[in-house]
Amino acid sequence: MMNYLGITMGDPAGVGCEIILKTLHGNEEFRKKSIIFGSEEVIKFYMNLLNIDEKLNIIKDILDFDKDSINLVNVLPITMNDFRIGKVSALCGDAAYKYVELAIKWAMEKKIKGVVTAPLNKEALHLGGHNFDGHTEIFAKLTHTNKYAMMLWSDKLKVIHASTHVSLKEACNRVEKERVLDVIKLAYSSLKNMGISNPRIAVAGLNPHAGESGIFGREEIEEITPAVLEGKGLKIDVEGPVAPDTVFLKAYRGQYDIVVAIYHDQGHIPMKLLAFDSGVNITLGLPIVRTSVDHGTAFDIAGKGIAAEESMINAIKAAESFN
Structure with a gap:
């Protein structure tokens, strides 16, 4: 080729x-x-x-x-x-x-x-x-x-999305363990292909404070955490769910190589703020x-x-x- x-x-x-x-x-x-x-x-x-x-x-x-x-x-x-x-x-x-x-x-x-x-x-x-x-x-x-995801890439921040062009209500309904795990694996394999030998991945929570132990929602307990644990079992360096109001700052400061955003605007807003004129959209999978x-x-x-x-x-x- x-x-x-x-x-x-x-x-x-x-x-x-x-x-x-x-x-x-x-x-x-x-x-x-x-x-x-x-x-x-x-x-x-x-x-x-x-x-x-x-x-x-x-x-x-x-x-x-x-x-x-x-x-x-x-x-x-x-x-x-x-x-x-x-x-x-x-x-x-x-x-x-x-x-x-x-x-x-x-x-x-x-x-x-x-x-x-x-x-x-x-x-x-x-x-x-x-x-x-x-x-x-x-x-x-x-x-x-069938299995693909959108990644937004910049020198300052990298984000991959579990869902993109659907309503916010539908995005919440699509928070499922298998999809989150698929996106974790796509993030891992793609960053390795781009030269990062051991990608550090954070998965954002869906709800405020990542659900606060179920007080603000159970998606983290029932879907996101099991996906993260299975990712860890595959020897992937992944953490989460991390509170969505701090996870992007942590990635920006270098703690993570990429953040798994659960829905479109959760990932797009920080990327547009940090790299509006220089960011890149990549389709993974x-x-x-x-x-x-x-x-x-x-x-x-x-x-x-x-x-x-x-x-x-x-x-x-x-x-x-x-x-």
Whole structure:
């Protein structure tokens, strides 16, 4: 398998194209092993907007790759007249899906090492006929993966989620021993693959004070603690449930390498606070590598040339770190 990475352009109306081009133009080592999955006319528009004079090489197969160019698979030939920058549309939602779909196909066929995704818009995705909650669910479906989890990665903090895009009520109902244990094991194996020899894992509680011995809820006693104990039996360095109001501070100070968050906002809020512009979203448990920027389409600044590419740079670095 080649060490090339596929980078999907995301929603054409958002900042994805801009941050990809800024990243590849400013980092030669990335450009020499990256392939954009997107639309040629949109790429050309942003190359002109950003005054990028690199050669654009349109490829249909990995054998067409040119290390001295920006390489693009022209998945869907849309033009700038087909949509409005910064606006939700079915066309852009469908385009974003098709970029991802083909990139996953290349990765599953071992043409590329993995996929790095620029942001898509969930409303546009649904309007385009693709009823997924986001990238994570698309990757799970198209790679036939049943056990997977979202990890948010940064130098300051790493968080993996037991549940993500469901209501808070549903997230509480999904606190089950087997799921928590699966996420503990995913955290352990993935951090080892990323070079941490003995990952230290903390599992957050669901309830205030991690339930306070059952006073504020029994999920910790009946589901989370048994999962932690079974993890310990597998020789995993895991602790918990740890009170959710202190566990992230402890991880930030170096006591743990990663925190298992029980639901979406429990993990996302501290990550957004500490690493909003630099965090990376990684889907664990897949047969392929998948990383992403940890921000949205930023429609409010799309097309203005001011989007920051730091998260895209870190997403590529994270993808490269997997063995």
